[in-house]
Amino acid sequence: MPATTEYDSRERYAHPGDSYEDFETLSKWSVRSGTLTESPIAFTGSQSARLVGENGNGPLIERSVAGEDFSDTEISMAVRTPTPSRIAINIRLVDSSGNWLARSLRQISHRHGDIAWFRTAPGTFTTSGDVFDVHDVDRLQVHVLNASDARAEVLIDDMRLHSKPDKGYIILSWDDGREIYYEDAAPIHDRFDFPVTMAAAPQLVGKDTFMSLGQLEERQRAGDEIVSHATIAFDFHQMSAERLAQTLRQNKTWLVERGFEQAEYIVYPGNNYDGTVLSVAPKYHYAGGMNQAGDVNTTGVYSFDPLVLPRTIGHDLDIAKRVVDNVGRFRNCGILNFHHFDERNTMDVEEYEQLLGYIDQQGDAVEVITIDDLWEMRKRA
Secondary structure (H helix, E strand, C coil), X not given: CCCCCCCCHHHHCCCXXXXXXXXXXXXXXXXXXXXXXXXXXXXXXXXXXXXXXXXXXXXXXXXXXXXXXXXXXXXXXXXXXXXXXXXXXXXXXXXXXXXXXXXXXXXXXXXXXXXCCEEECECEEEECCCCCCCCCEEEEEEEEEECCCCCEEEEEEEEEEEXXXXXXXXXXXXXXXXXXXXXXXXXXXXXXXXXXXXXXXCCCCCCCCXXXXXXXHHHHHCCCEEEECXXXXXXXXXXXXXXXHHHHHHXXXXXXXXXXXXXXXXXXXXXCECHHHHHHHHHCCCEEEEEEECCCCCECCCCCCCCCEEEEECCXXXXXXXXXXXXXXXXXXXXXXXXXXXXXXXXXXHHHHHHHHHHHHCHHHEEEECHHHHHHHHHHC
């Protein structure tokens, strides 16, 4: 495996599925909250739609879709925001009775300053109840939730539709390669035959409480996926393009030379990224990210941005079960992230065993996969 990729995955797979709304004219949209204007900063075409909410308000726009059936359809769109902190982006489907379903990107880890476009294909977060009729949708809304008291601004473009898979998927992602995973979590995984995506930082392998090279090799033989990572000291969004390229190349080369076959995938340290990261990372990696949130934060399977996947912090068993429930019911993919059983961002080992048992109870409705599996599905779509 070479250090560099054969192609830029974000360019090759930038426009999945079929075009639904190009935002070249905004006359089909009405404004319920905030403002909607044209912007010459476009993901594709000549313009995008600019949504602004002032003083803590979130803009909301909608258009008629006249009874369309979205039961088998993912929706994705390109997003660019200079105010990423504390906002969520919802695509809401509203039926003729006013019942609704919200597909939501719950948090954006893109850092301020060096902003860039990325595609989101948000999975279902919640509905107004079981009576919502996804087969007869009356209105489609884009709603920016603003959890601050400041201004929220989001550009959206290139909304696209894609078919859904026939079931839901879960990725169990562990960061840093802690030895506690090897000692306490891996035996549970082996019992359920569930693989893990392990983001290993070469700088930490074999040190203190981190897994040794031999332990990582053993876990790869057992079916776990070892992908590229770095310590939080390597804050990608604060690096120059040259230093970032050097870091990505070194980390990937270290993994490749030691036989880790999925080094072409990456998890950004601290989930931090910006426009420079999104321009440099595709030279070395095909897929990864993440946009991380503390609540249910799932994705469509066939239309996500290859290097801006979303995931959910695995700190709460009930939230993690909701992720499992949602991906099974709505045929999305949920990535659950863990670090160390003694840290606040990870549930304890007893709850973790309950979670894996709960996933197992879903039967054929939910399958545990790796990033490599997800990427293969994304490429085939």
